[in-house]
Amino acid sequence: MLTAFITEEKWKYDHARIAKKAQYKKQRYLKDNVLKLSPEHLLTLQAEIKKLSDEFEAYKAEWLGAKAEASAQATEGNASTVDENQAADETASRDFAVVAADTSAVQSILVHKTDEDKIMLLDSHKLMGASGEPGDRVQFTEFIQKNLHLYQFRNNMPLSTAATANFTRGELATALRKNPYSVNIILAGFDKDAGASMYYIDYIATLHKIDKGAFGYGSYFCLSLMDKLYRPDMSVEEAVDLVDKCIKEIRLRLVVAPQNFAIKIVDKDGARDYARREIGGDSPATA
Incomplete structure (x- = not known):
């Protein structure tokens, strides 16, 4: 019985891969020839891509179902282990990501403004927090957007x-070999299939997927606080409270501490302002 399940699982897995490869080929063709195709051809290609995507999702669902059924047939002990691992994965997954940054625009010993937004809204479900030279930061984040x-x-x-x-x-x-950008980035986003995720990208193009992170002089205090207080199952309120603790520590211990901070969040409802932390008084962000 188990052999039959494994055979069915492999068959569905192979068909899912074939459908996905065909979808990628048509997407690549569409991308390379979008300016040359007629409107009718574009509509036909998009319909074919949608059909292949639906076919892949159907095979994937059947494959996962066959895989789960085959695992359940193995032994009671194995089934128990699978259940525990699944629960651990669900606990580790997150429904949101929070990004915070100071709002100061400075040069040398001068503060030019205290309402500079350093968290770029890339699209409806992505945020890019950036630090670095003002010109490089603005130019590069707008280029990506x-x-x-x-x-x-x-x-x-x-x-x-x-x-x-x-x-x-x-x-x-690419820019590192030509005209480097002096920019450090925290990228956060929410995907329907993968949930919330966060990435660390520094000015020499180092990329890591992270649960928590910080840049700048404030990171000397923030990273230790996050190591001690961060939990994968935090609620939005708990995550923002941790951000507030980091802001408080920066204001207390950093000689040239920024005055104001912006906090933004991204979840299934999209990316948006969450709150602002100002010396004169903290307030939620206005829509």
């Missing part, structure tokens, strides 16, 4: 958070 919009316009689908992180890393790596 416009390229994401262009990709979505051409392909009628947005890039995932992981794909955005790799694209950003690639652009930084």
